Amino acid sequence: MKKELVSPTNINVMVSKLSDILVKALDAPLGYAINWGRVWSLWPVHLETACCSVEFGAASGPRYDVERFGIIEAFGSLRQCDLIVVQGTVTRKMAPRLRMVYDQMPEPKYVIAMGACAITGGLYIDSYNVLPGVDGIVPVDVYVPGCPPRPETLIQGTMLLQEKIKRSKIK
Amino acid sequence: MTSLEDKFEESKKLGLQIVRETEDDRLMTLSVGPQHPGSGHFRFTIKVDGDYIVYCDPDPGYVHRGEEKMCEYRNVIQNIPHLERPVIHDSNNITYSYSLAIEELVGIEVPRRGQYIRALASELNRQVYTLYWLAIYGIFLGHSTMFMWPTGDRELFIDLLEALTGARVTHAFNIPGGVRNDIPDGFKDRCVRQVRYFQKRLKEYEDIFYNMPLFRQRTEGVAVLSKEDAVKLGVAGSVVRASGIPYDIRKAEPYDIYNEIDFKVQYMKTGDCFARSYVPFLDMKESCYIIEQLLDKMPQSGEVRAKLQPNPKGPPGEAYRRVESGRGALGYYVVSDGTPKPYRVKISVGSFRNMLALPYLLVGQKLADMPAVYWSLNYWPVEADR
Amino acid sequence: MSTNKDEPEKPAASSPPIPSAAKPPAPAAKPPAPAAAKPASGAQPPKKEPEAPPFEKGLVEEIKKKFGESIKVVFIKPLRIKIQVEPNSIVEVATFLRDSMGFDHAESVGGTDYPKDGQIEVIYHLGSYTREDLGAHILSLTARTSRDDARLPTLINVYKSVEYHERETFEMLGVYFEGHPRNDRFLLPEDWADIPPLRKDFRIKGR
16 A cells, blocks of 8 residues: 555656646746746847848847847857747748757747748748748747838837746746 | 887777778868858858868858749839848849849830939948948957947938838839939938038047957958959959959949949959958948039939839840949849740849859868958848849 | 049940941841740830940950851840850850950859740850950850750859859759759759749749
8 A cells, every 4th residue: 555655656746746836836926036037138049041130130239229128139059048039031941940940949938030021921922932931930929020120129029028928937 | 109000009909999080080060050140141061170171162042032033923113122122231222223124124214313312322221231241240250349330320321211211221212213202301411411420430430440450460361362363253342342453333334323423443452351341341431422422413303203104014125234232243134025024033143243252262261260251251141042 | 542443434435326337237136036036026126226336346246257157146235245156165155255355254144944945045144354445344145055955064164253153043944054063952942852943834833
């Protein structure tokens, strides 16, 4: 009887139930703190897929200055990044690379689809080499429309993402 | 003093295995891009022997969107918005030569005021492009101020263009027959004020960036492209001008009103990285004078756009027209079969031609010089892929 | 560091149509007309019949003196010349153009598919950096090859600058350049398995 109780399966169940209780107990205070940390240090990957990168560059410039909103300039290794901004058209040659980059990023990770091309294919919907949106490649959190989106729109999109992170449960 | 052979014998006795180093082991293959702070939308494979690059193979096509095929499915006016996407920060120039080619095919004469406004928009856009290029060049070389200053000043030119065309970067302003709309009230004063301010700023750029000993050390004498090789490789724009060939389409084949404008072709003779990065800067300076002249000589009133049919079409034929864009000669080869849709459009861009110089220049350089060499080629990958 | 050479002056002075007494070669140049290969509307021959500008005509005469009638002059317009050669003589003509005429680099290489004729036209736009009076001129050197077995000799040994352009033409139009070191993928994805996209029988889906 006793031996059955302490079998590995039971212990696993017990631990997971305990952790559920713990998470539920801690989610409110601790989750808020953890999410708060995530919100203000979003590191984007430096992966430019098309021409929207010009506006992304302008957004990091002194006039728009996305750093105010907790997005750091995109110059770093992708192993320390948690945000990927798909900057425009994704072609068939770029798509596997985009997925590879996404897979290499550590959890948690977020995706912003920037520009009409990244959302639906946009102007290039009938081109033979362009994907109709990136949803099939990576899970998108926020869509930022425009062709290209103005930097203000991109900033609004990132603020929406921050709202989303704040409300999400910690994993 | 044991020789290498003795060591092998010894190791065999001990049951160890020493592997001889072959040529292939010494070389390391690096894939630069497309996820790389330096490469942009572009990938190239390099092989390094120690610190030296011994092989380079560009692999473009990450933004190949089939512009040339798409052109065959749209009429000449519908083509404009997607044709400017390859270089959205130089969009007036990339549609300029397209408009010239279509005008030649259809047989339209652009009103004089329209020609001036076109040239004005083109010059303003050249500043926008070159400032962005300079900003990226600065951050490539670790000079953060040189990222912030040009990006900030670029916004001022973008404001001007926004007042003129209504859009931040994608203007769709140059169209066959002229420009979309007239210049707004008070634009001339704003423009003159901005140019005056910018000329002062250019001096500061020169002080903090081009005259900085660190920058000079990193670029002077690096990756020299001689005059003969520049001709042989057929490079374009600032790269060929840096190698001592004063070739500028605005002078060589003046389009629209450029033969009425007094300016000098800026060129240097050294052909190294410094010259290649300094010539676009000199172009910006010269462009300021051109803008002032354009504003002075512009006719005060008149049409800005010739009347077109709804679906402009001309007799069967072909045209090849080029303009000087921020990256060099930008040509359109348009074949028409008499229908409103072009039969074939070939875009000949400076970036694609400059890409040929990349393996040529990188081989023999140190790995640390790679960003300086790469971006000095005035290369914009999206445009090269089309 | 800068000069203000008046290089455009010479061609500009020579390009306005001075009424030349020479025999008009332009009508003789009309019939080959691969540009007017489409029977859509050949309506305006009388209207677009300006005199061929003398400078460009001189250039064409020079080429014709060397190669005789084996080259076809498609058109002579101000600053633009288009000649068509046989595929087997293209290297020879290009070498002559480079060495004796001063067209020292290729600006672009493109191709046009003409399914009605069953041919593909490959066009080299040649320009000059070294000769100042040719700065504004573009000589279009074209050759036609059959669509089914599209092959042309490469010009890479004459013009180094065509290397990537020819690779692009190979994958966009399926023209195999004999002697080119790398006829392989360039811009398209590695797994591209369709026909070359710029051929006319390649249709975009849904259009």
